[in-house]
Amino acid sequence: MALAGALCQTLLAATGFTxxxxxxxxxxxxxxxxxxxxxxxxxxxxxxxxxxxxxPHTNRYTLTEDGIRIAVFYTNAYNRLLVPLTAANQPxxxxxxxxxxxxxxxxxxxxxxxxxxxxxx
Numbered sequence: 001m002a003l004a005g006a007l008c009q010t011l012l013a014a015t016g017f018t019x020x021x022x023x024x025x026x027x028x029x030x031x032x033x034x035x036x037x038x039x040x041x042x043x044x045x046x047x048x049x050x051x052x053x054x055x056p057h058t059n060r061y062t063l064t065e066d067g068i069r070i071a072v073f074y075t076n077a078y079n080r081l082l083v084p085l086t087a088a089n090q091p092x093x094x095x096x097x098x099x100x101x102x103x104x105x106x107x108x109x110x111x112x113x114x115x116x117x118x119x120x121x
Contacts (some may be wrong), residue, residue, distance in 0.1 A: 004071045006026050017061055024070075051067035051071075
């Protein structure tokens with residue numbers, strides 16, 4: 001999510017970005033220790049999946065049209081769905097919102113159990 005949010009920065013979309021530019025944005029977020037190696041790996045995966053492209057004869061990248069769409073989608077999904085749903089655990093949240101979060105949690109847990117995925121730490 002941090003990477004998608006950082007890719008949505010309008011300056012980055014207009015001017016392109018480097019490994020270092022993008023890493024600084026992500027590393028500034030709380031709880032993220034993002035190494036240059038992780039950034040290189042993520043940029044390579046984004047490039048191979050057609051979400052970014054490297055500008056010829058530079059170390060700069062730009063978002064493709066698909067990359068812009070996906071970065072905006074993930075950022076909107078995070079801001080409109082995940083933030084309110086995680087706040088639903090709080091006592092001041094309406095009971096129906098807390099019940100909806102509990103139902104989603106049950107479904108995700110059931111799916112993970114059927115897929116035999118290990119529990120998160």
